[in-house]
Amino acid sequence: MRYLITGGAGFMGSNFTRYILRKYSDAVVLVYDKLTYAGRLENLHDVKDDPRFKFIKADICDEEQLVKAVKEFQPDAIINFAGETHVDRSINEPAPFLKTNVLGVFNILETARKLETPLVVHVSTDEIYGNLWGKEPADEEAPFRPSSPYSASKASGDLLCQSYWRTYRLPVIIVRPSNNYGPYQFPEKFIPKTIIRALHGKPIPIYGRGDQVRDWLYVEDFAEAMDTVINKGSKGEAYNVPGFNERRNLEVVETILKLMGKPKSLIKHVEDRPGHDRRYAMRGDKILALGWRPRTPWVEGLERTIKWYIENEWWWRPLLSDDYFQLDTPWRKG
Ligand SMILES: NC(=O)c1ccc[n+]([C@@H]2O[C@H](COP(=O)([O-])OP(=O)(O)OC[C@H]3O[C@@H](n4cnc5c(N)ncnc54)[C@H](O)[C@@H]3O)[C@@H](O)[C@H]2O)c1
Structure with missing residues (x-):
């Protein structure tokens, strides 16, 4: 399978890239990453010489570059980890969050629609459900109540994915992880x-x-959840991935x-x-039903x-x- 992994030089994207190359001998990966302050080739140092691995430094907001990469690479799936991710920074300077997390996602969806990419998997977040202090954990149908510019931009990207499924039947799956932790996470977190x-x-x-x-989830367990969703998930669906x-x-x-x-x-x-x-919390019935659980x-x-x-x-x-x-x-x- 051919994976185009946007944001693959960041924390979760690099761990996912490593996981996929280790698990599947026939996997071919193109990491497409702008290398912002949070993205680093050092995160991929142990796979960069693998002949199945390719890298391009490019922005998901740049339509021309993205179309060119998708045309040339012909991915079976675009997996979108690219994002501005630090809540504190979004309070200080929201603009890059709106650009990458909303317009960038729109650009991926449009490119996939025009070039008929077989699958898009978009990484959203549990933060879109907002503060669940004293409330039941959110299932996938719970309302979005984002509190920060970061979570509002992520909620917008998530809604765009939903709309592309409903309007165009674009084959997209949304994944909403809880807080990840593990190797290669930027020192500001x-x-x-x-x-x-x-x-x-x-x-x-x-x-x-x-x-x-x-709700903390080890990053390699999340990579496994992504792999499960890619192989067993249903298009047009969203899957919470809690750490329990x-x-x-x-x-x-x-x-x-x-x-x-x-x-x-x-x-x-x-x-x-x-x-x-004060609290994020999600139900995980749908992902558990696919056979995944954190290890x-x-x-x-x-x-x-x-x-x-x-x-x-x-x-x-x-x-x-x-x-x-x-x-x-x-x-x-x-
Ligand atoms: N870390 C968590 O606990 C967590 C939890 C829930 C959801 N998420 C989501 O998971 C995704 C990955 O998070 P992370 O912690 O690995 O983030 P990260 O900040 O470590 O990495 C983000 C990556 O995206 C790249 N990037 C940013 N803007 C780009 C652009 N315009 N074009 C191309 N590449 C761009 C960066 O260079 C970097 O490599 C994000 O979408 C984030 O919102 C993260």
């Missing part, structure tokens, strides 16, 4: 930030009281510190993020992640900016 700061004995910021609940592993933020940091043998005194409570959703137990996944960051300083050290260890809230930098 919660779990790598905690690990890297703990390694340096630096204070670890927690927004507000740290009682926000997220809800944890309070404070608990996450405390567990990491314990596993690393670091003191809890490193935790520093800072001003909460505006519009911060990696929480503490084991954390241990593997910590070990990876300890052993791969070459990967994250160049990414630390001068102010990396400051406690300023990003939306105040503006």
